[in-house]
Amino acid sequence: AQSVTQPDIHITVSEGASLELRCNYSYGATPYLFWYVQSPGQGLQLLLKYFSGDTLVQGIKGFEAEFKRSQSSFNLRKPSVHWSDAAEYFCAVGGKNTDKLIFGTGTRLQVFP
């Protein structure tokens, strides 16, 4: 079955601390992987995506993610979190022959000053 698991429902970090959000996927074909961010009352904004090649991908707002095929993971990282990063983060998977995205349940990030 195709699925995405984000094991952390809610994470709280202090401003300036490092961040890692976990994402594990199950997908029958070669996965295309995405991280989206959703601020309250807003739509989803693409942070970064991985299709192939270098397994460490850089995104917007200083985020990066690493694809690890052996672990079926695509964790999102940021070395120093800003208060404006507080939002909900969604990991998603798709494939070459489909337009359909399968989303995880999201991780809500809270940032303390």
Next chain:
Amino acid sequence: EAGVAQSPRYKIIEKRQSVAFWCNPISGHATLYWYQQILGQGPKLLIQFQNNGVVDDSQLPKDRFSAERLKGVDSTLKIQPAKLEDSAVYLCASSLGGISGYTFGSGTRLTVV
């Protein structure tokens, strides 16, 4: 470029009433998607259009939900009659084609009481 426009932003209706949502995709985007995002869950694809034809509506509850995309541009999603469990954010997205180019609208938050 202008983003994906959705209206209304919020809607509160009583169960068994009907409701309609409207989406205007980015100009030139042939593919349009409607996703349902229930609180605490990730978005789930309801229906995908390619121009004015339906590509995938396997997850659309067709006994109460309907959608159309006349002339391959704007789209409407209708629920009739609404149930309590339809309370969710309804997100519209569009792309030129393929999974890599999604742009999401801000969504319509529906509350069924």
